[in-house]
Amino acid sequence: MQQIDEDEFNGSYNHERSAVLIVNTHSRRGQQFFLSAKDELTKQGISIVASYPVRYPERLPEVVQDAIKHKHKLIVVGGGGTGQ
Secondary structure, three states, X not given: OOOOOHXXXXXXXXXXXXXXXXXXXXXXXXXXXXXXXXXXXXXXXXXXXXXXXXXXXHHHHHHHHHHHHOOOOOEEXXXXXXXX
C-alpha cells in the first residue's frame, strides 16, 4: 500500500472540494439535516455536485452504490434516525 504524507493528502483534498450528499429524509430529523448539511458544506467551500433527499430508506443502499459507481471522491450520508 502506498503511503502519502499529510501535506500531499491535504493538497489532493483541497484540489477536489466537491461532494455528493445523500440523506434519509424519512428519518426524524432527516429533512432538517439535509438542508443544514447542504448549507454547511457549501460554507466550507465544498461544492455539492449531486444531492439526494431519499424519502424511502430502503433505497439508500442503491443510491450510495450509484454514487460509488460514479467514482465520487466524497460521499456524505446522513439521516440514520438514531440521534436523540
